[in-house]
Amino acid sequence: MGRGRGAVTALVRGDWHDVRAAARGLAKPVASELVDLAGAGGRVLADDLRSLVDLPSADVTAMDGWAAAGDGPWTVLDRIVNGRPPSGPMRPGEARGIGTGAVVPEGTTALVRREHGTVRDGLLHWTGPHGEQPSLGDVRPRGEELRVGDIVLPAGTPLDPVCLAVSAASGHDAVQVSRPPVVDLLVTGDEVVRRGVPAPGTIRDSISPLLTGMTRGAGAAPGQVTLVGDDLPELVRLLRSSAADVVVTTGGTAVGEADHLREALGIVGATLAVDTVAVRPGGPTLLAVLPDGRLVACLPGNPLAAVVGFLAVVHPALQEMTGRRAAAPPSEVLGVDLDPFPRATRVLPFARVDGAAVPTGWSSSSMLRGLSASDGLLVAPREGARTGQSLEVLEPLWRATT
Numbered sequence: 001m002g003r004g005r006g007a008v009t010a011l012v013r014g015d016w017h018d019v020r021a022a023a024r025g026l027a028k029p030v031a032s033e034l035v036d037l038a039g040a041g042g043r044v045l046a047d048d049l050r051s052l053v054d055l056p057s058a059d060v061t062a063m064d065g066w067a068a069a070g071d072g073p074w075t076v077l078d079r080i081v082n083g084r085p086p087s088g089p090m091r092p093g094e095a096r097g098i099g100t101g102a103v104v105p106e107g108t109t110a111l112v113r114r115e116h117g118t119v120r121d122g123l124l125h126w127t128g129p130h131g132e133q134p135s136l137g138d139v140r141p142r143g144e145e146l147r148v149g150d151i152v153l154p155a156g157t158p159l160d161p162v163c164l165a166v167s168a169a170s171g172h173d174a175v176q177v178s179r180p181p182v183v184d185l186l187v188t189g190d191e192v193v194r195r196g197v198p199a200p201g202t203i204r205d206s207i208s209p210l211l212t213g214m215t216r217g218a219g220a221a222p223g224q225v226t227l228v229g230d231d232l233p234e235l236v237r238l239l240r241s242s243a244a245d246v247v248v249t250t251g252g253t254a255v256g257e258a259d260h261l262r263e264a265l266g267i268v269g270a271t272l273a274v275d276t277v278a279v280r281p282g283g284p285t286l287l288a289v290l291p292d293g294r295l296v297a298c299l300p301g302n303p304l305a306a307v308v309g310f311l312a313v314v315h316p317a318l319q320e321m322t323g324r325r326a327a328a329p330p331s332e333v334l335g336v337d338l339d340p341f342p343r344a345t346r347v348l349p350f351a352r353v354d355g356a357a358v359p360t361g362w363s364s365s366s367m368l369r370g371l372s373a374s375d376g377l378l379v380a381p382r383e384g385a386r387t388g389q390s391l392e393v394l395e396p397l398w399r400a401t402t
């Protein structure tokens, strides 16, 4: 994409990978906020998270038994209380009961596992394996896992349950995460109905449940969802009134007489950055930049095409806005040959059959049936692909349950 003196040259029928990179490049990072761990699941870390603790916080025992000093048999003194520092150092000939995780007192020279010792008349005797000596092998040394200041999780990490657990273990109550970008959705089309069984010639809106879920799956927050007819002034009013970080529209991207979208973009002063994509389905996808830098993504009205358009321009932009680290794209082994299709990258719902990816049926751009029965979307290169080849697949945001 070229840029000169603030002008943006649109990528016309842009290559799939170029378009995704361009969408990332146009997105501006959102601000960050401090969020309690309980509410931070799914959010993206804004800064490196450093440990506030040494873990373990002291030398502790990994086994139940006794802390002992010097040679046995040992005189058994009072038990070490878990969660409290030991009352004092051990002296040779002494032993004290100790539970897993408790601090090993100074002067300890061996930990005797419960099953390796017997107490008779106040004396602890070693009954462990013949030839084995009691040792300090069961000590977990202070800081063996973490030291204060260690980077526990790098900035850009999406916080899954194990990341939240590691944040807690390293002493954090709250974490600095990026604010979820707000995505408004304008679903256009005179024929699109919100509820009920559609009359002939009308169609039930299947896009808004799909794209609001995918928005959440991408770590963003669905904002206003508005159904709007093919009505230019109304479209302009809604584009102008939205305060969202990203406005997504659906429908009206092709060249039909009722398709006012490009005109509306012009009226609000938006500059086209992506003007259709060389992908099938999803070709008539647009990405425009509003005068204040916010993005408007215009996706085709055909539902599967809208999913692909979202993955082409919205998802990469949201990833950049939340600062999410780019993960290596997942891949699948192909179970069939895919013919070359020189004009465009194809994105195909697939199901795993005997461990290999096979395109599903019902996968034309107006259909969701194939996607709903799929394990994901394959990205098929223009030159085609052979059975056994590994192909990139797209993150299944449409499976997000949050």
Ligand SMILES: Nc1nc2c(c(=O)[nH]1)N[C@H]1C(S)=C(S)[C@@H](COP(=O)(O)OP(=O)(O)OC[C@H]3O[C@@H](n4cnc5c(N)ncnc54)[C@H](O)[C@@H]3O)O[C@H]1N2
Residues within 6 Å of the ligand: 187, 188, 189, 191, 192, 203, 204, 205, 206, 207, 208, 250, 251, 252, 253, 254, 255, 256, 259, 281, 282, 283, 284, 299, 300, 301, 302, 303, 305, 365, 366
């Ligand atoms: N002359 C041409 N016609 C078309 C072209 C073209 O290049 N030249 N491209 C085709 C392709 S490819 C696609 S994809 C569609 C894109 O159409 P639009 O973005 O203009 O969308 P609409 O015409 O409004 O709707 C298309 C189709 O999808 C149905 N629809 C719309 N919204 C919803 C919704 N919320 N839920 C479910 N279904 C929806 C709508 O009723 C239409 O059937 O253009 C082709 N035409």
Ligand code: MOO
Residues within 6 Å of the ligand: 279, 280, 281, 282, 283, 284, 300, 302, 305, 365, 366
């Ligand atoms: O490319 Mo459209 O998005 O196929 O139907």
